[in-house]
Amino acid sequence: MLIKRRDDIVPSEITPRPLFERRREFIKALGAGSIAGALGLGSGAAQAGARLAGIQRGPFGTDEKPTSFKDITTYNNFYEFGTDKYSPAEKAGRMKTQPWAVAVEGLVHKPRTFAIEDVLKLAPLEERIYRLRCVEGWSMVIPWVGFPLEKLLRQVEPLGSAKYVEFWTLYDPKSMPGVRLPVLDWPYVEGLRLDEALHPLTLLAVGLYGEELPNQNGAPLRLVVPWKYGFKGAKSIVRIRLTDKQPETAWMKASPGEYGFYSNVNPEVDHPRWSQATERRIGEFFKRKTLMFNGYGDQVARLYTGMDLRKYF
Amino acid sequence: MPGQPSPKQLAALKAAVFVLCLAPLAGLAWGAFHDALGANPIEVITRDLGTWTLRFLLITLAVTPARKLLGWHWLLRLRRMFGLYAFFYGALHLATYLWLDQFFDWMAIAKDIVxxxxxxxxFAAFVLMVPLALTSTNAMVRRLGGRRWQRLHRSVYAIAVLGVLHYWWLVKKDITQPLIYALLLGGLLGVRAWWLAREKQRQLRAGFQPVTYTSPGSR
Structure with missing residues (x-):
């Protein structure tokens, strides 16, 4: 397989982030804040994270134009901070991401709790420009920074009996106003089959656009599974548990007929209430066709050989 | 505005309300032009036009209860405008779907509707709004006759119910917002049901034959 590379400079450094911020100031100067407020929009204050050092270019990148830093960090689904897209950027700042530890446990030889600083030392950081397709019908292109989840899982040596991996998001009612409502069965739990979790595309992300993850994007540590709908990528992970039983995820519990365990991007299997054939790429005017496995079929289709993807949606 | 405003005051009021009702659209246009609608402006525009359709339906349905409770009979003179604004925002809402969501792919649209x-x-709610908009003129009221006109325009109750249902079924999980609209609509329809029941009882007690005719203005 040919992977195109542009060797000189990583795209995150080309993208003129300061331009977006200047634009925001310009709009503010015109009084847009009041209009946006009246329309129920936040000011979209994205916090600036520290730059991550030593990022290498990773494989599987796309040549598609990355979505702007501003859009990636102001249009989020992170229900712990409210169910509308603009709440996480406004409210996630309250979440404390230092100190942070993630427990990796369950069916493993060497269960261990990692401090975030130690997680960062497990493998070289890579930039991976992935498409992200939300189950709601929109998509983005995001230059993530992280390393394959496999590197972390190898550290704890999964037992032969381990078949699945669970990911638990932080549950902290003090800093997460959204968990006061029983919208989902908190804490947020997601899961993968072990072979999916060990796939080289599956990323443990710690940053985007060359910087530490903003809180609203799942700081300090989140899962990115680019061939699945976005909600599979658990944010702000505090616990990873290997099991022999298929995890019951938060969205499966909330609506089992609408959200399955696999949730692979599939234009032919509609959400019961809306079509999944097309998507709106953020920043584009018209919708585009959704690709099977979000365009990662060459890499992942073999994981599902012989499976009825309508049944295992 | 206590009592009955003069014709001049009423004309001024109507003009002011007419302009005010365009404010949501103006806000969206301004926001779109100045890139102040967030990352997914088309979603914001579609949703906002939809919620304003629902809001104008509720405002229209609030006219009669407000009149009865507050005695502001002049409110009735604004009701047609509110109803037509509901239709106006509903038409724009539908247009964003046909154009920006589906780009006039009629096969896909037909499939979606079914x-x-x-x-x-x-879609049903919008279709039901069309005859109401077409028969909103004074000439049409006269042509249909008050009673038939009123019977036709009672479909606004069904339209509002369908509108709330449309909102309820589209949200992913958090039904707080559609619930608010459902409760408001429940209140507006409930108070009518209660008045109707009370009126029937009163007539029974008085030994009158129930009177069914009412002028179009007193709904």
Whole structure:
């Protein structure tokens, strides 16, 4: 397989982030804040994270134009901070991401709790420009920074009996106003089959656009599974548990007929209430066709050989 | 505004309300032009036009209860405008779907209307609004006769119910917002049901034959 590379400079450094911020100031100067407020929009204050050092270019990148830093960090689904897209950027700042530890446990030889600083030392950081397709019908292109989840899982040596991996998001009612409502069965739990979790595309992300993850994007540590709908990528992970039983995820519990365990991007299997054939790429005017496995079929289709993807949606 | 405003005051009031009702659209246009609608402006525009359709339906349905409770009979003179604004925002809402969501792919649209319950009810609500908008003129009221006109325009109750259902079925999980609209609509319809029941009882007690005719203005 040919992977195109542009060797000189990583795209995150080309993208003129300061331009977006200047634009925001310009709009503010015109009084847009009041209009946006009246329309129920936040000011979209994205916090600036520290730059991550030593990022290498990773494989599987796309040549598609990355979505702007501003859009990636102001249009989020992170229900712990409210169910509308603009709440996480406004409210996630309250979440404390230092100190942070993630427990990796369950069916493993060497269960261990990692401090975030130690997680960062497990493998070289890579930039991976992935498409992200939300189950709601929109998509983005995001230059993530992280390393394959496999590197972390190898550290704890999964037992032969381990078949699945669970990911638990932080549950902290003090800093997460959204968990006061029983919208989902908190804490947020997601899961993968072990072979999916060990796939080289599956990323443990710690940053985007060359910087530490903003809180609203799942700081300090989140899962990115680019061939699945976005909600599979658990944010702000505090616990990873290997099991022999298929995890019951938060969205499966909330609506089992609408959200399955696999949730692979599939234009032919509609959400019961809306079509999944097309998507709106953020920043584009018209919708585009959704690709099977979000365009990662060459890499992942073999994981599902012989499976009825309508049944295992 | 206590009592009855003069014709001049009423004309001024109507003009002011007319302009005010355009404010949501102006806000969206301004926001779109100045890139102040967030990352997904088309979603914001579509949703906002939809919620304003629902809000104008509720405002229209609030006129009669407000009149009865507050005695502001002049409110009735604004009701047609509110109803037509509901239709106006509903038409724009539908247009964003046909154009920006589906780009006039009529096959896909037809499939959507049949297959997706939330689109089915939303589309039905719009279709039911069309005859009400067409018969909103004084000439049409006269042509139909007050009684028939009123019977036709009672479909606004069904339209509002379908509108709330449309909203309810489209949200992913958090039903707080559609619930608010459902409760408001429940209140507006409930108070009518209660008045109707009370009126029937009163007539029974008085030994009158129930009177069914009412002028179009007193609904």
């Amino acid at each position: 297959k997706r319950p939330f689109i089915t009810v939303g």
